[in-house]
Amino acid sequence: MASNLRLALVYGSAREGRFCDVVGEWAQRRIARHGGFDVDRIDPVEWPLSGRPSRADEAQLQQLRQRLHAADAFVIVTPEYNHGYPAALKALIDACYEPWRAKPVAFVSYGASSGGLRAIEQLRQVFGELHAATLRDGVCLAHAWRQFGPDGELREPQAAHAAMDTALARLRWWALALRNARETMPYELATEAAA
Numbered sequence: 354m355a356s357n358l359r360l361a362l363v364y365g366s367a368r369e370g371r372f373c374d375v376v377g378e379w380a381q382r383r384i385a386r387h388g389g390f391d392v393d394r395i396d397p398v399e400w401p402l403s404g405r406p407s408r409a410d411e412a413q414l415q416q417l418r419q420r421l422h423a424a425d426a427f428v429i430v431t432p433e434y435n436h437g438y439p440a441a442l443k444a445l446i447d448a449c450y451e452p453w454r455a456k457p458v459a460f461v462s463y464g465a466s467s468g469g470l471r472a473i474e475q476l477r478q479v480f481g482e483l484h485a486a487t488l489r490d491g492v493c494l495a496h497a498w499r500q501f502g503p504d505g506e507l508r509e510p511q512a513a514h515a516a517m518d519t520a521l522a523r524l525r526w527w528a529l530a531l532r533n534a535r536e537t538m539p540y541e542l543a544t545e546a547a548a
C-alpha cells in the first residue's frame with residue numbers, strides 16, 4: 354500500500370526489563386505488514402523527562418516535539434500501573450502540548466486481568482484535552498506475558514491480529530481524513546473561521 358502517512362509508535366513504559374519491548378515490537382511488525390504507514394518509534398527512555406529540564410534538555414525535547422509534529426497518527430503501546438498508565442508516558446505527553454492536535458490515536462494495552470483497559474480509559478481523557486481523536490478500536494492483551502512465546506510472537510494470534518488490523522485500517526482512515534482537514538484549514542484557525 355503506497356503511503357506517506359507517518360505514524361509515531363509511542364512506548365508507555367520506561368522500566369528496566371520492561372515487557373513493553375515485546376508488545377511494541379509485535380505492534381511494529383503488524384504495522385509494517387499493514388503497509389499504510391511509515392513508523393517512527395518514540396521511546397520515553399530516550400528523552401530527559403523527569404525533574405526540571407535544563408536548557409540542554411530543552412533542545413533534546415524540541416527534537417521530540419518535532420518528531421511528534423511530523424506524525425499523522427499515533428499508536429500508544431502501554432501497560433497498566435496501579436489502574437492507571439505509567440508516569441513516564443504522562444511526562445512524555447505533557448512535554449509536548451501541540452503535536453497531538455487534530456490527529457488520531459489508537460491504543461495497544463497490556464497488563465494483568467484488565468489488559469490495561471483502565472490505563473486506556475484514563476488516556477482518552479488526557480488526549481481529549483490535547484485535541485486528539487482517540488479510536489474506539491485497539492488491542493488489549495490480558496496477562497500479556499502468558500500470551501507471547503519466547504520468539505516474541507503471540508501463541509494464539511488470531512484475535513489480536515484481527516483487532517490490530519481493524520484498528521490500523523480505521524487509524525489510516527482517520528489519519529488521511531484529518532491530514533486533509535488540517536491542510537484545508539489549519540486547526541488553529543478553526544475558531545477564527547467560526548467567528
Ligand SMILES: Cc1cc2nc3c(=O)[nH]c(=O)nc-3n(C[C@H](O)[C@H](O)[C@H](O)COP(=O)(O)O)c2cc1C
Pocket residue numbers: 366367368370371372373374432433434435436437463464465466467468469
Ligand atoms: C508499578 C506497577 C503497577 C502495576 N499495576 C497493575 C495494575 O493495576 N493492573 C494490571 O493489570 N497490571 C499491573 N501491573 C502489571 C503490569 O501491567 C505488567 O507488569 C506489565 O508487564 C508492565 O509493563 P512493563 O513491563 O512494560 O513496564 C503493574 C506493574 C507495575 C510495575
